[in-house]
Amino acid sequence: MSVKLILRNKEYEVKPGMMLLDALKKINVVPESVIATREGEMILDDEILKDGDVVKLVAVISGG
Amino acid sequence: MKCKKCGVKASVHMRQHKLALCKEHYLEWIPEQTGRFIKKYEMFTHHEKVLVAVSGGKDSLGLWDILVQLGYQADGLYLGLGIDGRRSPSGEGINYSHESQRLAQKFADENNLKLHVVDIEKEYGQPIPVLADKSLRGYGKPCAVCGLAKRHEMNRVARDLGYDVLATGHNLDDEAAVLFGNTLNWSSEYLLRQGPVLPSSDGLARKVKPLCRFYEREMTAYCLLRGIEYIYEECPFAEGSQSIYYKELLNQLETTRPGAKLTFYLRFLEARKSGNLFIEQDIERAHLHACPRCGQPTSTDDFCSFCRMIEKVNAVSAS
Numbered sequence: 001m002s003v004k005l006i007l008r009n010k011e012y013e014v015k016p017g018m019m020l021l022d023a024l025k026k027i028n029v030v031p032e033s034v035i036a037t038r039e040g041e042m043i044l045d046d047e048i049l050k051d052g053d054v055v056k057l058v059a060v061i062s063g064g
Numbered sequence: 065m066k067c068k069k070c071g072v073k074a075s076v077h078m079r080q081h082k083l084a085l086c087k088e089h090y091l092e093w094i095p096e097q098t099g100r101f102i103k104k105y106e107m108f109t110h111h112e113k114v115l116v117a118v119s120g121g122k123d124s125l126g127l128w129d130i131l132v133q134l135g136y137q138a139d140g141l142y143l144g145l146g147i148d149g150r151r152s153p154s155g156e157g158i159n160y161s162h163e164s165q166r167l168a169q170k171f172a173d174e175n176n177l178k179l180h181v182v183d184i185e186k187e188y189g190q191p192i193p194v195l196a197d198k199s200l201r202g203y204g205k206p207c208a209v210c211g212l213a214k215r216h217e218m219n220r221v222a223r224d225l226g227y228d229v230l231a232t233g234h235n236l237d238d239e240a241a242v243l244f245g246n247t248l249n250w251s252s253e254y255l256l257r258q259g260p261v262l263p264s265s266d267g268l269a270r271k272v273k274p275l276c277r278f279y280e281r282e283m284t285a286y287c288l289l290r291g292i293e294y295i296y297e298e299c300p301f302a303e304g305s306q307s308i309y310y311k312e313l314l315n316q317l318e319t320t321r322p323g324a325k326l327t328f329y330l331r332f333l334e335a336r337k338s339g340n341l342f343i344e345q346d347i348e349r350a351h352l353h354a355c356p357r358c359g360q361p362t363s364t365d366d367f368c369s370f371c372r373m374i375e376k377v378n379a380v381s382a383s
Contacts, residue, residue, distance in 0.1 A: 032315035042075045044065050060284040061311050
């Protein structure tokens with residue numbers, strides 16, 4: 001029973017039923033610094049994550 | 065969350081604008097806004113030739129895509145920096161430059177656009193990391209040499225090939241991070257030069273930043289929704305850089321104070337445009353007068369702010 005979040009090469013797990021925003025806070029990812037996609041579709045902070053969801057987090061910061 | 069324009073499920077939420085949009089309306093909104101910024105800051109016209117500095121990243125490819133959609137005469141310029149990303153002489157690299165060039169060329173080919181390619185090693189004998197090593201600039205990191213070479217070559221190509229303007233994909237996060245750094249150091253000379261347009265002068269091409277009011281997140285969303293393939297890997301030398309650190313700090317601020325980055329940048333532009341940045345103001349002491357109630361100086365015509373506040377509290381308490 002879990003939701004998987006993937007950011008670059010790291011994987012995190014959170015409990016289903018959480019809002020995406022809360023899940024990001026739980027894994028210490030600044031919401032402004034990523035875009036979340038599920039099954040190729042972008043999802044927003046208020047999305048409730050369901051059991052078995054795999055959420056790919058796209059890092060938005062670039063530059064040097 | 066629903067799209068503000070059509071009510072279907074939104075794909076993007078821009079908290080700083082209190083605006084959520086679906087894919088279709090977002091892909092309309094970004095070019096519309098870009099066109100508005102180009103006109104507002106008088107960047108260029110449809111009669112002028114624009115050279116877009118293309119790195120293969122989301123911002124520059126997104127910018128090129130938008131300018132073409134808006135009907136501007138926009139060609140691309142890719143600079144081959146020769147950055148491989150190898151951690152050690154025997155280690156495996158990530159082919160950073162090759163991959164970014166491939167993606168820039170792919171975008172150009174798919175859209176029938178002209179891409180100029182300049183290979184730094186072919187032009188000057190060495191790739192950027194070696195130029196940095198041999199010139200002993202940058203304290204072990206090639207970023208300073210890379211920036212210098214890019215500015216030099218972008219201007220050279222724009223001038224040699226007769227382009228009216230050079231456009232870069234700097235977004236608001238880039239601008240806010242630079243502004244933050246320059247403010248921390250009170251680098252007045254740099255602060256007075258920063259803006260969406262750097263006018264042409266003495267052999268320097270006009271430089272413009274049409275994406276300067278979009279968050280980095282918005283440009284990522286644009287490329288994802290538009291299906292633009294861009295280089296996702298970070299430049300291997302960018303790891304631990306100051307600008308990325310500043311961006312992370314500003315994003316933390318933005319998370320709790322939506323719009324903080326935008327306000328920081330726009331208020332700066334307003335102050336700069338007004339000509340009041342770093343000019344000591346006459347505090348207008350002559351216009352101060354004594355508050356009729358407490359006698360302390362105030363610039364208002366009537367009671368001072370404190371006395372008005374107390375008066376209001378008393379009025380509310382009495383009612």
